[in-house]
Amino acid sequence: MIYSNRFKLLNLLLAAVLFILQAKLVAQPPHIDSDFIKIRNLTDQPQNDVNQIYKDKSGYMWIGTLDGLHRYDGYSYKTYRVNEGEHSISSNLIKSIDEDSFGNIWIGTYDKGISKFDPLTEKFTNFYNTPHNTIFNSNDVTSLIVDNNNILWSGNMLGINRIELDTAMNKIIKVDILNDHNLKRTNFVNITKVIHQDRNQNIWIGTNQYLYRIINPYVSVDKMKLASYELNIESICDGPHGIIAGTFYNVVEISNQNNQLIINDIYPLRGSSILYHENMIWVGNRKGLYTLSQKDKQWIPTNHFNENFTDNSLSCNLVTWLTNDINGQVWIGTRGGGVNIAYTQNKRFQHYKHTPTPGSLSNNLCRSIFEDHKQNLWIGTEEQGISYLPKDAHYTNGFQQINVNANLNANRAYCIEETILPHSTKHNSLVWVGTSYPTSLVVYDQETLQAKPRPDLFNDFGFVFALEATDDSTIWIGTYSSGLFRVNFNKDGDITRYIQMVPDDSNPHSISSFIIRSILKDSQGNICRYRQRNKQT
Incomplete structure (x- = not known):
């Protein structure tokens, strides 16, 4: 009898252990071989507090920091800070970077408007409010892009400035302010965190309470068609089926299905910065860098990199920006640890050739x-x-x-x-x-x-x-x-x-x-x- 009870107790304990192990195994995400992704810290950086990283058409990497703008050519840095010269950058507090079709680099600063850098002359032209000349609704830029028509969209705490320049991109000819009054909306929240133009020309504006989509950005402000979605947006990028947005609480995908925008939750992970690269979603937040991969139509976490003082760790957990370069490497901006670079190993060649399928390569020679x-x-x-x-x-x-x-x-x-x-x-x-x-x-x-x-x-x-x-x-x-x-x-x-x-x-x-x-x-x-x-x- 005692033996029987002990046997039952042993079975119960064994069943409990197996249940816990099974639950743990089910909860564990699939793991990519640690040799697949390598992290290295960019050395000799002039400043470690990074707000944005931008790759220009010439292959230069531009790094916007709390203390100046830095251009990296793969070997060394060139730093641009405020000086007494006539053609100096307007501020050292760099928040946003983008490029127009002529190769000019546009820089949004947090306290002194917008600077344009001409790579041919290496001189800056500055646009900001002064006591005698008001151009924008604020000098504090939180996000800036140059759209496909060379129109600037500059976000701040008071709304959006849509800025049209002359054909040479030297002089401002018109500034439209997008806010509650001009858009005739009572819920246009003004704290702009991110602006993005997708592959279909739509302008997306992410704020602390709403995500806005402008489907006709090139008409007058009063004729703009604006759709809104109640999301606390922190980052946006193009994805395989639409856009991918990082919110304060999770990562979502927004796609067009039967002429309706559908929002699908991808994973409950804060998306302070986001990038779709090599069929993976890269997510940065205050806890480091994550990668999500798709399996059976579900996105699952496959890697988590943080500051653990090993050879393959981040230099800092607070990830502020993600972008990729011409070599397919992922550049990771951090607050306090400078720039890290992630690169994938064991890449395979993909072969494309002429086939009977319409739209294939026309000839194999x-x-x-x-x-x-x-x-x-x-x-x-x-x-x-x-x-x-x-x-x-x-x-x-x-x-x-x-x-x-x-x-x-x-x-x-x-x-x-x-x-x-x-x-x-x-x-x-x-x-x-x-x-x-x-x-x-x-x-x-x-x-x-x-x-x-x-x-x-x-x-x-x-x-x-x-x-x-x-x-x-x-x-x-x-x-x-x-x-x-x-x-x-x-x-x-x-x-x-x-x-x-x-x-x-x-x-x-x-x-x-x-x-x-x-x-x-x-x-x-x-x-x-x-x-x-x-x-x-």
């Missing part, structure tokens, strides 16, 4: 690959011209074919280059494509994909193998049999003059070959040409 300043992809092929992939399209079915040669049997795209036209009223930029005779060279408007009229000069080129733009008015053209051309063009991209360079036995300083395979401008501005028979000049 690829001659050239180019990404324009809007992050659209141009792939030059041997037989089917250009395969053009818009920024948000998918590699499997998003390509558009562009024929580049009048003779379809010579529809080759040997080389591709882009020239930015900051002062043009006709084009933001032009994309130049070198091809075979008889077309030789074709120039496209980057936005409309329409070809410019072909000048007679192009008849002299024959086969164009190389292109290199050196500024917004000069492009170098390497040909198969006609040597090297330096071509100048005006603000609208129309050719004004050119110089042809060919071998001259009587001149020891002439170019050495008629056949130019590639052209490269070095860091000193020198032009290097690679000619036939592997000789460089």
Whole structure:
């Protein structure tokens, strides 16, 4: 009897232990191999309190801190702080950073309005309220973006400023203030935390009580259509099916289903900063960095990184910003620990080729690959011209074919280059494509994909193998049999003059070959040409 009771008690204890273990196993999230994601701290940082990190079109990383703006080129920092010069940045309290289509960097400060940095002159132009000139409803910027039409949206504690500038982005021509009165809404909460433009041009405004969506941001304020959702928003990014928002309490996904916006809870985790990267949601808050992965249509946590003083830990738990760079690394801004970088290991190549599916790559023989300043992809092929992939399209079915040669049997795209036209009223930029005779060279408007009229000069080129733009008015053209051309063009991209360079036995300083395979401008501005028979000049 005693043995029987002990046996029953042992069974009950064993069952209880198994139940606890099973519950623990069920509650534990799947774990990604610790070697998959590595964290390292960026060394020799000039300031450790980071508000925002921004990657510009040239690949520079801009770090906005509580004590200045810092540009990192992969090797060293250049710091911009307030000084007594005429073209200094307006404040050291950097809150937001973005870039316009001309490459100007716009900086929102927390106490002195907005600064514009011109990368060509390395000078700042400042816009802020003074006792004699009121421009905005506040000098304290909490969030700032430049939208796809080069309109600035600046948020603060009193509402939103929508700022229109002249075509050169030098002078403010109009400021609209979005607040309760102008939007004719009684629940427009003014404490703006984040502003975001999604891939469909909608403007999203996250505040401490509501998320707003403006579906027609380019009409007058009184005609704007504004939808609101009761959420305490802290961060927003584009996701696979809509936008992903981090709130004070959880992470949510907002998608358009049957012309209705649906809000789905993803995970009960505070999302102070958020990023969708490599099919994972990266979430930063006061407890460190988390990654969420999808399994069976459910998002589950797969990693948690914090400050634990190991080789693979964060330098600080308070994560303020997340972004990714051109190498696919995730940059993590912290309050007190500077910048950390997370990079994934064991990456696999993905292979995309021509298939019967409409929108696949047009040809498997690829001659050239180019990404324009809007992050659209141009792939030059041997037989089917250009395969053009818009920024948000998918590699499997998003390509558009562009024929580049009048003779379809010579529809080759040997080389591709882009020239930015900051002062043009006709084009933001032009994309130049070198091809075979008889077309030789074709120039496209980057936005409309329409070809410019072909000048007679192009008849002299024959086969164009190389292109290199050196500024917004000069492009170098390497040909198969006609040597090297330096071509100048005006603000609208129309050719004004050119110089042809060919071998001259009587001149020891002439170019050495008629056949130019590639052209490269070095860091000193020198032009290097690679000619036939592997000789460089």
